[in-house]
Amino acid sequence: MPTPKAASAERRATLLHAAARVAKGVASILDPDELLRRTVDVICTEFGFYYAGVFLLDQTGRWATLRAGYGEAGAAMIAAGHKLVVGGNSMIGAATGRREARIALDVGEEAVFFRNPHLPQTRSEMALPLSVGDEVIGALTVQSIEEAAFTQEDIETLQSMADQLAIAIQNSRLHRQNQEFFRQAERRARLLEAANNVGKKTASILDLEELLPKTVDIMCEAYGFYYAGVFLIDKSGKWAVLRAGHGTAGQAMLAVSHKLEVGGSSMIGAATGMCEARIALDVGEEKVHFKNPHLPHTRSEMALPLVVGNKVLGAVTVQSVEERAFNADDIITLQTMADHLAIAINNAQLLKELEKANQELLRTKTYEALTAATTQAIHWIGNKALPITTTIARMKDELSDEKIDRDSLKDDLDLISESAHLIVQVKENLLGPAREHKPRSAMVGDVAQAAAFHAGVATSVLSLTVAPNTPLVLADTTQLARAFSNLFRNALEAKANKIAVTIAPSSEAGYVAVALTDDGAGIPSEIFEKVWAAFITTKGPSHSGLGLTATLHIITQLDGRITVTSQPGQGTTFNILIPVSPEASAADLSHVPSTVLVIDDDDEWARFVSVTLSSAGKFSASRHSVEGATTADRILIDETITATKLTEILSALKGAGMAQKAVVVAAAMNVERTTTYLQMGVKDVVLKPYTAIELAAVLA
Amino acid sequence: MPAKAKILLVDDEPLIRRSMQKTLVRAGYTVEAAEDCTSGLKTFEASHTTAAPFNMALLDINMPNFDGTEASGAGLELLSRLLQVRPDLPVIMLSAYDEVNKSKDAIARGARNYCVKGREQNLLTMIEEILASTPSN
Numbered sequence: 001m002p003t004p005k006a007a008s009a010e011r012r013a014t015l016l017h018a019a020a021r022v023a024k025g026v027a028s029i030l031d032p033d034e035l036l037r038r039t040v041d042v043i044c045t046e047f048g049f050y051y052a053g054v055f056l057l058d059q060t061g062r063w064a065t066l067r068a069g070y071g072e073a074g075a076a077m078i079a080a081g082h083k084l085v086v087g088g089n090s091m092i093g094a095a096t097g098r099r100e101a102r103i104a105l106d107v108g109e110e111a112v113f114f115r116n117p118h119l120p121q122t123r124s125e126m127a128l129p130l131s132v133g134d135e136v137i138g139a140l141t142v143q144s145i146e147e148a149a150f151t152q153e154d155i156e157t158l159q160s161m162a163d164q165l166a167i168a169i170q171n172s173r174l175h176r177q178n179q180e181f182f183r184q185a186e187r188r189a190r191l192l193e194a195a196n197n198v199g200k201k202t203a204s205i206l207d208l209e210e211l212l213p214k215t216v217d218i219m220c221e222a223y224g225f226y227y228a229g230v231f232l233i234d235k236s237g238k239w240a241v242l243r244a245g246h247g248t249a250g251q252a253m254l255a256v257s258h259k260l261e262v263g264g265s266s267m268i269g270a271a272t273g274m275c276e277a278r279i280a281l282d283v284g285e286e287k288v289h290f291k292n293p294h295l296p297h298t299r300s301e302m303a304l305p306l307v308v309g310n311k312v313l314g315a316v317t318v319q320s321v322e323e324r325a326f327n328a329d330d331i332i333t334l335q336t337m338a339d340h341l342a343i344a345i346n347n348a349q350l351l352k353e354l355e356k357a358n359q360e361l362l363r364t365k366t367y368e369a370l371t372a373a374t375t376q377a378i379h380w381i382g383n384k385a386l387p388i389t390t391t392i393a394r395m396k397d398e399l400s401d402e403k404i405d406r407d408s409l410k411d412d413l414d415l416i417s418e419s420a421h422l423i424v425q426v427k428e429n430l431l432g433p434a435r436e437h438k439p440r441s442a443m444v445g446d447v448a449q450a451a452a453f454h455a456g457v458a459t460s461v462l463s464l465t466v467a468p469n470t471p472l473v474l475a476d477t478t479q480l481a482r483a484f485s486n487l488f489r490n491a492l493e494a495k496a497n498k499i500a501v502t503i504a505p506s507s508e509a510g511y512v513a514v515a516l517t518d519d520g521a522g523i524p525s526e527i528f529e530k531v532w533a534a535f536i537t538t539k540g541p542s543h544s545g546l547g548l549t550a551t552l553h554i555i556t557q558l559d560g561r562i563t564v565t566s567q568p569g570q571g572t573t574f575n576i577l578i579p580v581s582p583e584a585s586a587a588d589l590s591h592v593p594s595t596v597l598v599i600d601d602d603d604e605w606a607r608f609v610s611v612t613l614s615s616a617g618k619f620s621a622s623r624h625s626v627e628g629a630t631t632a633d634r635i636l637i638d639e640t641i642t643a644t645k646l647t648e649i650l651s652a653l654k655g656a657g658m659a660q661k662a663v664v665v666a667a668a669m670n671v672e673r674t675t676t677y678l679q680m681g682v683k684d685v686v687l688k689p690y691t692a693i694e695l696a697a698v699l700a
Numbered sequence: 701m702p703a704k705a706k707i708l709l710v711d712d713e714p715l716i717r718r719s720m721q722k723t724l725v726r727a728g729y730t731v732e733a734a735e736d737c738t739s740g741l742k743t744f745e746a747s748h749t750t751a752a753p754f755n756m757a758l759l760d761i762n763m764p765n766f767d768g769t770e771a772s773g774a775g776l777e778l779l780s781r782l783l784q785v786r787p788d789l790p791v792i793m794l795s796a797y798d799e800v801n802k803s804k805d806a807i808a809r810g811a812r813n814y815c816v817k818g819r820e821q822n823l824l825t826m827i828e829e830i831l832a833s834t835p836s837n
Contacts, residue, residue, distance in 0.1 A: 671798040677812045678807040685804070 015154060019048035019161035032172040034283065036068030041167055043142060044070045051119050051146045053077070054130070055084065055092050056138035056169070062086055064096045064138060073118040095127035101155050102127040105148040112236065124149035126623035128159050128165035137166055139615045191333040194222035199340035208348045213243035216340055219318060220246045223334075224458055226321045227295050229253070230306075231260065231268050232314035232345070238262055240314055249294040263596040271315040277331050278303040281324040300325035306333050306342035313345055325567035336451050381426070387419045426546060439558065439580035440690045441472040442480065442667075444512055445503050446605045450667035450688075451484030452638040457492065457499060466604065467504035472690060473512050474581040475558045481552040481668035486547035487574055494520025494572065511560070511577040518573075523566040531564060587692035589616035592699035593633030596620045599649055605688065609636065612692050626652045638688070639666040639673070650680040663698060665689065703756040705831055706730040706747075710740035710778065711794065712770075718748055724751070727824050731814070736764035737778040744782055754789070756831060761795035761802060776805055783810045790830045798805035 007569040021042065029035040036054045043052040051189070053074055055064035065083040068074065082678040084090045087097025095102050100287055104125045117123070122143040130138040140162045144150070198218050198682055205211040212230045217684045219228040227249055231240035244250065260266045263273030280301045298319040306313040316338050320326070326334075391412045398404055445466035452462050473480075491499050496518035506513035532552045555562040559579050564573040589612070596613055598620060606622045613620040621628050624643035635658070637649060646664075653659040659681035665688040666673070674685045689695040706731050710718050717733045732754075733746075734740040740759070747753050748772045759782075765774035779791055793806045793814045803814040812830050815823070 669800040671800055671803045671814060671816055674800050675803050675807060677814070678804065685800075 015047065018042075019157050019164075019588035027481055029168070030172050030175045030177065030474050032169060032551060033113035035168055035172050039140075040068045040070045040074065043140075047142075049142050049149075050121060051141070052143045054138060054165075055141070056130075057096065057136065058083075064092050067138070071245070074119050074155040077116075078122070091125055091127035092141055095129045096136050098131050099129045099136050100132060101129065101159055103150050103155060105150065119143060120144045124151050125157060128155070128157065130162055130169065130327040132166050132170045137169060167635040179191040181601065184327075188329045188333065190253045191223065191330060194219075194334075194648035195337035195340070197222050197332045197335045202341060202344045206351050208243070208255070208345065208349050208352070209342055211348055214252075215344075216232075216246045216250065219337075221314075223318070225318050226297060227317070227319040227447055229317045230314065231272070231317070232306075233262060233272060233312065234259070240268050243314075246291065252294050255328055267301055267303035268315045268317055272304045274685060275305050275307060275312050277305065279326050279331065281326065297321045299323040302326050302331065302334060304331075304338040306345060308342045308346040313342055313349075316341065319668055337435050352543060364411045367495075373581040381423060384419045384422045387415050391415045438476050439474045440477070440687075440694070441584055442475050442477045443604055443608070443690050444473045444475070444480070444514060444576040444578060445470070445501075445689070446474070446603070446690070447477050447480050447667045448501050448503070448516075449603070450640045451481040452488050452499075452501075453642070454668065455485040455492070457470070457488050459642060461492075461497065461499055463498070463500045465500075465502045467502075469504055470503055472581040473578040473583070475560075475578055477634070477687060477690075478668040479554045480558065480578070484516075486551045490547060491516075491518035491520050491572070494518060494522070496571070505580075506577055510575065512580060514574075514576040514578065515578070516574045517571060519571040522568040522570055522572055523564070524568055528566065584691040584693060588695045589613070589618065589692065589699075592618060592696055594618050594635045594655065595631060597628050597633060597635045597637075598622045599624065599626065599642050599644075601643050605638065605690075608690070609695060612695055625649070626656070628657075629653060629656065629658050629661070636698070637662055637664050637682075638675075639664050639685075648678065650682065654681045659683070665698065704728065704730055706732070706752055707827075708740065708754045708757040708782075709733045710735070710737070710738055710757070710763070711760040713760070714797075714832070716760075723824070727827075729827075736768065737766045737774050737781075738764075738768070740778055741766075741781050745785060746787055753786070755791060755834075756827065757791045759791060759793055761793055762797070763804075773805075775803060775812055776802070776809060779806065779809050779811055788834065790834045792827070793829070 013178050029038060040052040040054060043049060051070050051073060053069040054067050056067045057063070058065055062085065064086055065081075066074075066077050069077050069082075080299045084092045087093055091102045091104060094100075102125075103534075106148070115664050123146055124144040124647075126142045128140045128142070129136050130140055141159075142150075142158060143419070180531045199217060201218050202215050205214060212232075216228040216230060218442055221223060225246075227246050229245040229250055232243045233239070234241050238261065239259045240262050242250075242253050245253050257402045260268045263269055267278045267280060273681075299322055302316070302318050302322040304316045318334065395409065395412055398408070426609055447547060449464055454463075488499065498519050500515075502515045502517075504513055505511075532548055552562060555576060555578070561577045563575050564572060565575075596609075596618060598606055598609050600609075600622060602622065603625070609623055610620050621632075626635075626649055637646065639646060643674070650658070650659065650662070650664075660683050662682045664682050664685045666678045666685060667688045669685070669687060687694075688700055689698045707724055707754070709717060709720055709724070709731055711720070712731070712735050714735075717735070720729045721733050730752075732743055734743045739823075744754055744757070757779075759778055761775040762772050763770070763774050765771040767778060775793060775795075779793065782789055782791060784805040787810070789811070790812045793803075793811045794817055795802060796817045798816045807813045813826060814827075
């Protein structure tokens with residue numbers, strides 16, 4: 001049997017050994033709850049004590065709260081929120097209050113011991129302060145069912161273990177704090193990135209109707225919010241009106257024109273009224289929050305004012321399903337984002353105002369121009385109509401006086417007829433360019449040729465040169481032909497003997513350049529500046545002066561440009577730029593008839609048809625006459641053929657009963673001509689095809 | 701050519717009705733005028749089974765349709781209705797606008813010609829020729 005001294009030494013060695021194991025076991029545990037639980041378990045199992053518990057001081061420093069307790073007793077006391085006053089009568093109170101170890105060897109006799117119903121068998125208790133440096137962070141209680149269970153040496157051994165435990169607790173707290181800092185830093189970085197994203201994605205959108213819905217969606221996606229909405233203050237300044245809202249809740253509120261009073265008790269009302277961010281972390285408890293039936297899950301809400309300079313434009317609301325979802329950092333990043341958004345909204349509003357002002361200006365200018373043109377028109381029409389009324393009055397007088405002179409009557413009728421004709425001509429010129437604009441790919445040389453034909457330019461007067469690499473233009477060919485015809489008629493009226501048209505790719509990319517030069521009288525310098533205006537003419541009162549106005553209008557409608565240079569007595573040149581057509585896509589010509597007769601001059605268009613059809617394996621023949629019509633499945637006739645008269649061709653086909661195989665193709669459509677050809681029995685009269693796709697459609 | 705051919709003239713513009721009627725009457729035709737599709741059809745049907753039916757019709761294109769509302773192309777509907785009653789009736793369409801598609805539509809429905817008001821020339825000659833080439837006249 002060992003001596004008491006030897007037994008004491010052995011016990012001390014066991015304790016030290018156990019203490020070292022506790023310290024080693026717990027030192028690496030970084031979760032504070034796990035650390036404390038393991039500590040009390042190890043103390044009781046290794047040392048064979050009845051109970052161990054760890055108290056930690058709360059934030060006020062006034063209470064020591066039980067954070068871990070051994071066994072059922074410990075669990076029961078933690079569940080009951082067991083805590084003791086620091087500096088109070090209890091042993092823990094004394095240990096934490098005086099920062100020194102307390103021992104009660106028979107607790108029944110120790111005044112400071114609070115008789116604990118959960119630990120009825122305790123006969124010895126030790127309370128050891130847990131301190132780091134000068135700071136007490138809590139206390140450790142160790143209890144035994146033996147009386148006088150602890151010696152001074154035990155106190156020292158366990159105190160050294162308690163000191164290590166205190167350091168471990170401190171470490172774990174620091175670790176948790178670091179983790180929290182890290183988490184916050186990470187969250188902040190994420191928020192800043194999201195704010196930056198919102199800023200970047202919204203800065204370039206200048207249409208409010210696009211900007212606001214996109215912003216609320218980007219915000220909800222980037223931050224993972226439950227809901228985001230943008231309110232803008234209306235013109236009265238009294239209401240913040242919802243202009244965009246995320247998801248179905250947003251749509252439902254937009255549908256009922258959801259609005260909140262500026263300066264009212266809602267969060268948006270407060271944010272817009274006071275021009276400062278508002279946060280409600282549990283909106284159930286926040287008075288200013290408007291309980292919104294569309295957003296039942298909102299637990300945190302932030303309302304951020306949208307401010308540019310001193311002007312409040314509105315506010316953004318962001319809502320989360322988590323309680324306390326926002327902190328001070330979030331306000332800063334989200335407010336930064338709201339500031340970017342406010343600038344974007346302001347830009348969009350400024351642009352809208354600018355557009356409105358521009359439209360207003362345009363309306364004013366259009367009105368001025370119309371007024372000027374109308375004045376000219378009224379003056380002109382008045383001048384043309386006056387002879388009609390005065391002549392009629394004279395004729396009536398003559399009739400009532402029965403002084404009827406046949407020559408005078410004939411002369412009067414000529415006067416009326418001429419005036420009426422001029423008025424009708426104005427209608428023709430004004431109506432033409434007002435037509436619907438249907439641009440398509442077109443051979444500009446072929447259109448010019450057709451225009452010259454219809455304007456009555458003799459083949460001996462016209463020279464047409466098209467550079468071989470000239471691309472197709474994008475134009476309504478009926479209108480373009482009308483524009484060219486007006487220029488040809490002007491040249492003929494200026495007594496031109498030669499009209500040269502040269503067509504080539506423009507030096508300006510994307511355009512074909514057309515130069516139309518005549519050797520006529522030229523434009524008198526006094527009216528050169530006004531040459532494009534309506535009712536301006538060099539040709540005396542028998543002209544309306546609308547030809548060049550119509551031409552300018554048509555070329556502008558085609559997104560082209562036209563300029564003029566002129567030398568009086570030497571001639572005039574019109575330079576026209578017409579946009580190039582996009583590359584035509586391939587066509588399926590497999591279903592077109594296998595034998596096609598083309599009746600046309602040997603020109604660019606006839607060659608295009610021939611090449612397109614033969615490359616599709618079809619047989620085509622170009623003729624100046626109806627020769628070969630019998631064997632052809634389909635006959636295409638160019639309306640402006642010069643080698644043979646069109647009416648002769650159509651009569652021949654009709655006579656041979658083959659008119660129904662024939663289609664007349666026209667660069668420019670015209671009612672009277674179309675009616676005439678149809679009356680002569682042709683199958684159809686259509687716009688001339690200039691691409692393989694159009695050709696396939698015409699021949700289908 | 702029958703000396704006293706009877707022509708139906710339908711146009712909503714009173715001045716055009718008046719001047720056209722005068723021109724045709726002076727040329728020896730009998731003319732009855734109507735101002736819209738409904739009254740035009742009624743006038744035509746009223747005389748169709750009599751001893752003196754219409755030999756020709758001149759129809760405006762844009763005028764009140766059968767519902768009484770102004771419609772672009774109302775005259776085309778009247779054209780078809782008249783030809784239902786009498787398939788070989790020669791009809792000339794008149795329009796203030798030169799619309800190629802309308803002219804094609806008119807010819808396809810059976811109109812003998814389509815004239816743009818103000819641009820029509822030798823209307824009387826055209827009427828004469830069309831009447832002469834219509835066998836039942």
